[in-house]
Amino acid sequence: MSQNEISFIEVTSDKDIKKVFDHNLDAFSDSPDFKWTLDDIKKEMSDGWQLFSVKLSDEIIAAAFVKKEDSKLLCKNTSIKMQHSGSGYSHRIMD
Numbered sequence: 001m002s003q004n005e006i007s008f009i010e011v012t013s014d015k016d017i018k019k020v021f022d023h024n025l026d027a028f029s030d031s032p033d034f035k036w037t038l039d040d041i042k043k044e045m046s047d048g049w050q051l052f053s054v055k056l057s058d059e060i061i062a063a064a065f066v067k068k069e070d071s072k073l074l075c076k077n078t079s080i081k082m083q084h085s086g087s088g089y090s091h092r093i094m095d
Contacts, residue, residue: 004056006061006093008052008054009052009053010050010051010057011052011053011063016053016092017038017042017051018038019069020053020084021036021037021038021041034073036078048069049065049066049067050065050066051063052065054077054093060080062079063078064076064078064093065077077094081092
C-alpha cells in the first residue's frame with residue numbers, strides 16, 4: 001500500500017470499536033444527530049450500520065458507517081483528522 005492510499009477495515013469487536021473511538025476522540029466533533037461516544041457508536045451498529053475505520057498507513061484518520069437499506073447503500077463518515085484535512089481524503093472516502 002502506498003503512503004497516500006486509504007484502506008477500510010471493518011470493525012466488529014468491542015476492542016476495535018474502542019480503538020476507533022480512542023484514535024478519533026480528539027479529532028471529531030459531534031453532529032446534531034450523533035454524539036461521538038462509545039454508547040452512540042454501539043447504538044448505530046445495533047441499528048444495522050457497519051463501522052469501518054478509515055486508515056492512512058497505520059493511522060485511523062476517520063470512521064465510516066455503511067448500511068444497506070432496500071436497494072440503497074447509505075454511507076456517513078466522521079470528519080477527517082485535522083492534520084489530514086484539505087488533502088482530498090473525505091472525497092476519496094465517499095467515492
